[in-house]
Amino acid sequence: MNNFLKQKNEWREVLKIVKQLDPKKLEIVKSTLPILKEHGETITKHFYQRMFKSHPELLNIFNQTHQKTGHQPKALADAVYAAAANIEDMSKIMPALERIGEKHRSLQIKPEHYPIVDENLLGAIKEILGGGATEEVLDAWADAYEIISDVFIRMESNMYKTTEAQPGGWGGFRDFIIDKKVDESEIITSFYLKPKDGQDIARFIPGQYITIKAEIPGQINTHLRQYSLSDRPGVDYYRISVKREDEKENDIPAGIVSSFLHHQMKAGDILPMTAPAGDFYLNTESPLPVVLLSGGVGLTPTISMLNALIAEQPEKEVYFIHAARNSRVHAFKEHVEGLAKENKQVKSIFVYDHPSEEDRKSGVIAKEGYVTLEWLQEILPTKEADYYFCGPEPFMRVVNRALKQWGVPSDRIHYEFFGSFGDLAANVE
Structure with missing residues (x-):
């Protein structure tokens, strides 16, 4: 934990030494942001086609399923837009920068990859926007990208060093x-x-x-x-x-x-x-109860959290809420039930949307259907807790909105979204 938090502090120091964009070029970038927003996905789709054609070796890094579904181009468009929109003070989007940096380190994105992205992204902008991408516009965006990439290169350099230096740590695969x-x-x-x-x-x-x-x-x-x-x-x-x-x-x-x-x-x-990564993690220093919410295979990180809490903080009050179709696809069911029986501070609560008759008769289901705000308010004694959730995108949206509507402070809402690595978490807002 200490090494990871030290690393996060180092990332914030990075932003203090990043050079600023020339005022004239800054105005050009700002004035063209609406164009980028309008054509962003078209540009990024073309960018990937262009980059993979000239650098097919990068197909070994990028998830091609995300290319086919369109998740990756959308994520990159969102990331570029958000970074450019906040280029004067990128500390405003620090959580998103950290999330992307962690993904990059885990995937072994290195400094030599950034010029390749630069060349193909600017080429895609020029080819998609045509006459709208003047030399002045392209020059301004080239400088903006240089600043953005410098932020990531510096951040990720710290991540690589910290990861390799920790006990049991390693570099690469x-x-x-x-x-x-x-x-x-x-x-x-x-x-x-x-x-x-x-x-x-x-x-x-x-x-x-x-x-x-x-x-x-x-x-x-x-x-x-x-x-x-x-x-x-x-x-x-x-x-x-x-x-x-x-x-x-x-x-x-x-x-x-x-x-x-x-x-x-x-x-x-x-x-x-590669060595463990990620900015979605359990805050073991908080005195509040913990609510772990998961849907489907999204229970994998919450199971890790549950096991760790029982082993290291056995007095911590924990609510483990899991949504699945039915018991046939419900992983770790007996494990969680056993932990709840052995540890009075742990409550296991299951929600099935397509239960079998056997599931209904077993009495294992706390709710048939889906997680809702009203139901959470019924089963949880208080909203004063730390919330961690992971699951399919629709589940994530519902839980996130429910917690916000309930008035849970944003610093107590934590989630993992396994989209493409450029995702800025807009998918669950």
Whole structure:
């Protein structure tokens, strides 16, 4: 915890030494922001096509599913717009900068990647806007991008150094052996990972994630995916619990990496991964009760938090609220029920939207349907708590709005959104 908080303070120091944009160029950037907002996604879609054509090696870094769904171009458009709109004082969007920086470090984005983005982003702006992108406009945006990229390069340099210097830390990808696989439900499987070199592993803060590199037979490119760590720190392994993403409607194929992990990887196989990262983590210094809310596989970080709280803060009052379709896809159900029985301060509350008759008869369901503000107000004795939530985007939206409507202060609302790495969390507002 101390190393991570020290790192966050260093990031804030970065903003104090970033150079300022020339006033004339600043005015040009400001005056063209509405154009960027209007054409942002078109520009970023073209940017990715342009960049991958000239630098196909970057296909080994970027999630191609997010390209197909449009999540990545939208996220980049939002990120560029927000950074440019706040270029005079980027401390206003520090949480978003930290979130992106953590993603970049985990994915091994390096200083040499930024000029490639610069060249292709400015090229895309020119090609999409045509005559509207004059040399004066492009020059101003080139300087703006240089400042924005300088912020990230400096921040991420601190992150790399801190990550490698911590006990058990490492740089780049490190090989881990799958010690065992455990089925947690019909669609979620846990992977227990131990370092191949037998050395210590870095401690993490409950809620953080790792990035794995999947080298799949028959695939030209490697695939990077981020998964929350689903057990507490302080043990000799990392655990991830992965949902098998089956084929969906709208031409969205089955998840390449999740299918690979479920169907091809077995105990004894190797998974390269980067050190734990992420700005969604449990605040162990708060005296308030903790409310953990999750939907579907979004329970992986909250399970880590629950396990850590019981092990390290056994007197802490905890409400574990999980929403799932039914018991067949509900991972860690027996584990959480057992913890609640053994620890009076822990309350387990389950919500199913498509329960079976057996589920209804079992009495395990606290609510049939969905999480709502009115229901939260009924089951929680007070709103004075720290809230942590993760799940599908619709679930995230509902919970976030409910807590805000209830008047929960923003500094007590914490969430993880696993969109593309440029996401500025607008998806859940």
